[in-house]
Amino acid sequence: MQSRSKVLFLVEVAIFAALAVVLDLFSFKAWAQGGSISLQMVPIFLMAFRWGWKGGLLTGLVVGLLQLVTGPYIIHVVQGFLDYPAAFTLVGLAAVTSGLAQKAAKQNNRFKLALLLIVGTLIGSLGRFAAHFVGGMVFFGSAAAPGQSVWIYSLIYNGSYLLPSFIASIAVIIILVFAQPKLILPKH
Numbered sequence: 001m002q003s004r005s006k007v008l009f010l011v012e013v014a015i016f017a018a019l020a021v022v023l024d025l026f027s028f029k030a031w032a033q034g035g036s037i038s039l040q041m042v043p044i045f046l047m048a049f050r051w052g053w054k055g056g057l058l059t060g061l062v063v064g065l066l067q068l069v070t071g072p073y074i075i076h077v078v079q080g081f082l083d084y085p086a087a088f089t090l091v092g093l094a095a096v097t098s099g100l101a102q103k104a105a106k107q108n109n110r111f112k113l114a115l116l117l118i119v120g121t122l123i124g125s126l127g128r129f130a131a132h133f134v135g136g137m138v139f140f141g142s143a144a145a146p147g148q149s150v151w152i153y154s155l156i157y158n159g160s161y162l163l164p165s166f167i168a169s170i171a172v173i174i175i176l177v178f179a180q181p182k183l184i185l186p187k188h
Contacts, residue, residue, distance in 0.1 A: 008187065009051060016043035017062035020088075021070060032143075034073035034083065035161040041091050041128070041169050045121050046176070048095035049102070049184040056092025056124070064088035075139055082135035090127030094120035098184070105181040113181075117173055125166040132158040 020043040027038030044063060048056025064085035074080035097120035104113035136154030144153035177183055 005187075009055065012051070013047065013055065013059050013062060016047045016059050017066060019043045020059075020063045021066045024067070024070075035132070035158065037161050037164045037168065039165075039168055039172055041088075041121075041124065041165060042172050042176075044088065044091040045094045045124055045169060045173055046183060048092050048124060049098045049117065049120060049173075049177075050186050051095075052098045053092070053095045055186075056095040056098075057089055058092070060089040060092040061085055063091075079135045079139040082131045087128045087131035087135075090131055091124040093127040094124030096120060096123055102184055105177065105184055108181075110178065113177065114174055117177060118170055121166065121170045121173060125162060125169070129158055129162050132162070 020040045023042065024036070024038050024040040027036035027040065029036040040063070044056060044060045047059040064087060067084045067088065068080065072080060072084055074083075097116040101113060101116040101120065104110075104116055133151075133154050136158055137150045140157070141150030141153060143157075144150050
């Protein structure tokens with residue numbers, strides 16, 4: 001990567017990470033122990049589709065670290081790591097489809113592009129879910145109803161906000177990328 005391209009990449013990581021934090025301010029927060037329906041993953045997904053692995057994972061990590069300084073809900077250091085840096089870094093796994101999505105965008109193959117965006121967004125959302133799911137079982141299992149297994153509790157709790165967040169995110173991403181395919185095509 002040339003020097004100018006490196007600077008552009010780092011500037012975009014910073015801007016998209018800041019945008020994710022701002023989007024989180026407008027989230028629907030109705031869960032007692034954290035978690036909200038939000039579009040905050042959208043900038044991470046866009047960086048993953050635009051820059052691949054390094055863009056998605058680095059932007060996710062920066063978002064997770066910024067979440068740590070903007071009012072996290074932490075009861076244990078390991079839970080804090082799982083719910084913030086790890087969870088948001090894993091959103092960057094959406095990059096698994098970035099190369100194919102960029103190719104479909106260049107070819108104006110909307111069906112293939114939509115499918116690749118959905119698959120990538122699903123993978124990134126599942127990565128985040130996995131981190132929250134483990135943290136929920138280990139650190140919040142005591143909140144489960146009497147007789148309810150901790151894994152069912154964590155599945156329901158985390159799924160109740162991450163599934164709507166995934167659906168909202170993919171709708172916004174498809175609208176944005178179909179309107180402006182260059183969003184996922186980096187300028188190297």
